[in-house]
Amino acid sequence: MSQNQPAPFDAETRQVERLAQALRLEQRTYLEQAEAAVADTEAAGTPLDLRLMQLGNRSVEISVEVADRQLRGRITHVSGDLAALETVGGDRFVLVIDRIAAVRFRNEAGSPRAVDTGAPSTLVAELRRVWNTGERCTIGRTAGPAVVGDLTAVTDGHVEIVDPQGVHWLLVHEAIAWIGPKV
Numbered sequence: 001m002s003q004n005q006p007a008p009f010d011a012e013t014r015q016v017e018r019l020a021q022a023l024r025l026e027q028r029t030y031l032e033q034a035e036a037a038v039a040d041t042e043a044a045g046t047p048l049d050l051r052l053m054q055l056g057n058r059s060v061e062i063s064v065e066v067a068d069r070q071l072r073g074r075i076t077h078v079s080g081d082l083a084a085l086e087t088v089g090g091d092r093f094v095l096v097i098d099r100i101a102a103v104r105f106r107n108e109a110g111s112p113r114a115v116d117t118g119a120p121s122t123l124v125a126e127l128r129r130v131w132n133t134g135e136r137c138t139i140g141r142t143a144g145p146a147v148v149g150d151l152t153a154v155t156d157g158h159v160e161i162v163d164p165q166g167v168h169w170l171l172v173h174e175a176i177a178w179i180g181p182k183v
Helices: 010-044 048-057 123-133
Strands: 062-066 069-079 082-087 092-096 100-105 137-141 147-154 158-162 168-172 176-181
Touching (some): 048 069, 137 158, 147 168
Antiparallel strands (some): 062 100, 082 092, 092 176, 137 176, 147 158, 158 168
16 A cells, blocks of 8 residues: 555544544533533522522622612622622621512622621521611611611510601511611
């Protein structure tokens, strides 16, 4: 056989290589689809608090609809009944998880970071923390506009807040959707 003529099996070898490459491409596509299906199944079976924690750990920017507000930022704390969201401006909002109406996000992760899972884990604990610091706050209600003021009492069933006009409000815990800074 001369040096210029290809060996008789070269055409056959190229055909086998093309077939192997097509099979590898098909396998990669199948694995990507399987991975996406597993992720979808996991997301579908994950409770909201754990899903918020996952988004926070991945530094995903989210928009949360809760009561009369739409808040945008990253989750920094998830514990018990509460999640904390930090806005781009650095404001911290504590959300009652079961009063969140919707969460929207693009699946674009930032730098991974740990989400705080310590205290507070209940609405009463967060309200008492705010009360003890003496900071003016805004309490978002599930129905009606938010109330800005100073907490004067926190009980196991309600809070008392005094607005800037000196009007006292008694708000039952079930009516509270979020707690934030004076807005």
